[in-house]
Amino acid sequence: MAQELGIPEFEGWIRAFAAAVAEHRDELTTLDSAIGDADHGTNMDRGMAAVVAALDGGPPADGAALFKLVGATLVSKVGGASGPLYGTFFLRLAGAGGSGPWDAGTVAKALRAGVEGVVARGKAEPGDKTMLDALLPACDALEAALAAGQPLADALGAAATAAVEGRDATKPLQARKGRASYLGERSIGHVDPGATSAALLVEAAATALVPAQG
Amino acid sequence: MAQELGIPEFEGWIRAFAAAVAEHRDELTTLDSAIGDADHGTNMDRGMAAVVAALDGGPPADGAALFKLVGATLVSKVGGASGPLYGTFFLRLAGAGGSGPWDAGTVAKALRAGVEGVVARGKAEPGDKTMLDALLPACDALEAALAAGQPLADALGAAATAAVEGRDATKPLQARKGRASYLGERSIGHVDPGATSAALLVEAAATALVPAQG
Amino acid sequence: MPRVGLVVVSHSRPLAEAAVTLARQMLTGADVAVEVAAGTDDGGLGTDAFAISEAIAAADSGDGVVVLMDLGSAVLSAETALELLADDVRDRVLLSAGPLVEGLIGAVVVAAGGADRDRVAAEALRGLAPKQAHLGG
């Protein structure tokens, strides 16, 4: 059982993500003011604060219920595109991860399902300068590391590194989705705020989704 | 000078039209409730009441000024399509009629210019079930009667008859302009409210644009 | 006679409500179920997939619902809302790419006339046609 994850780790991940969003709120908003409508930090912080408040009310029954709660709260509380995108991520994560304890394979499968939900919802492609530019490399790195036999903690570390690199790689890209797409070439030269919050999400996973030492 | 028209006749026409619109307000609204948004009677009555109020403030300097005042008031006070359409009619009438006294030829020329303004503004064609279905036959009848040597009073009488016949002929037509066009075949079987108010306008002209007996 | 419902999804509640008022003014007699899902619950600008799913359910009387949305992120929320609905309701819902205000007006008029869902959706889609015909001609 030492390699399995449950409510404490899941909750740790979500709370770590909420804390990171709160810490980086102004940075996200500044990034968004360059190419978006300057509300990404505020919106995500409002949504994750609502998630934390819901968790403070008592832990959900299992992982599926927990991530469904997170997704439903984000869908409802985050007004912009981030609401349905992050909300769909967690709703699909809940569905694919299921209610039992998760092992490394479940983590990879659930993350991939969440990211595919973001793809289906937003219809963005790699290189469109969106959160997917952090999430897709993270999934790939996680799966490759697990396939190479690395433990989950190391694999998640590789995923976080890939997410950060993917985030940074959005800087020279031209936006093709959302409000930033109106800017055309003027969106070039700014890191995408969605990819930035997505990297925070993967980094929080690397910190928190660590199986308790048995 | 017995065959010439001036401010008294022009003002008589406008006041007669305003009185006719007020008298038929509910009828126009009922017609409009069958195929439009039920505001033609109210809108036209509000506009013509504002015109009468403006005229009560004292007569304009000449015919052009008078009809310009009428057009400007309708453009500003009649909220729906009738405002710009009737407004354009009177503005063009003012431009073509000029400021001097009008003879029969001026009446025909000015009316034709006003109707062409309605055509240009609304881009409707004969048979589209609009006010043009009353106005165009009226112009044609007026010109034909004058060309045949009839006096203006008789020619305007012929124009009024043609306008009423044109109005009645809108009943079997299918609307192709404005809100009524959404109804498709269901607009068939109702007289057009715009053609009805336009017939009132021509009938008022036949009554009022009568040269004073010298 | 079919009774197709309409849902207006906007980031702005005043915008959605004004659009519905304007569209209803085109009706005389017959009314249409038009629900609004707009703005955040604190009165700000945004959309809420749960509110949208509730609005769709409220507008649905079994003959289908056409949803109009203002911006791209409203479309994402509406698509998320579909996932929250029961299968039979979801299958009756059509998300329209038509113009919010112009599409709503045409859709309301034909829905009040008893048009079926696909006819209402077609009218919403061609909402710009009268303007285009006039200005482009």
Add this chain to the structure above:
Amino acid sequence: MPRVGLVVVSHSRPLAEAAVTLARQMLTGADVAVEVAAGTDDGGLGTDAFAISEAIAAADSGDGVVVLMDLGSAVLSAETALELLADDVRDRVLLSAGPLVEGLIGAVVVAAGGADRDRVAAEALRGLAPKQAHLGG
């Protein structure tokens, strides 16, 4: 840098004002001249060609104005308004067949970025493109 102005013509003043509020929320930093001509002077639904001509004149700073309208009769009023303007102003005005809300949002964003009148008008015209690309794909 060009400063293209925008005018929103609607039968409903609350609708026009909410659309402007929503569009301005897309701006960070640079602002754009957006004028409203909407509703009758007694607060009812309607348009007023004189009010439109004044709004156009107020939005014009010499680099042109793009006008968005809600319905067919608003287009008639806007065309009438053009006749009331001085020739040099009228020549800089473009009446757009684009969608009122969606077109305004795109137009405001590119106008704030310094686009010229034809570029702003093009963005207004393609206001539905993001929704169509997403829903039609």
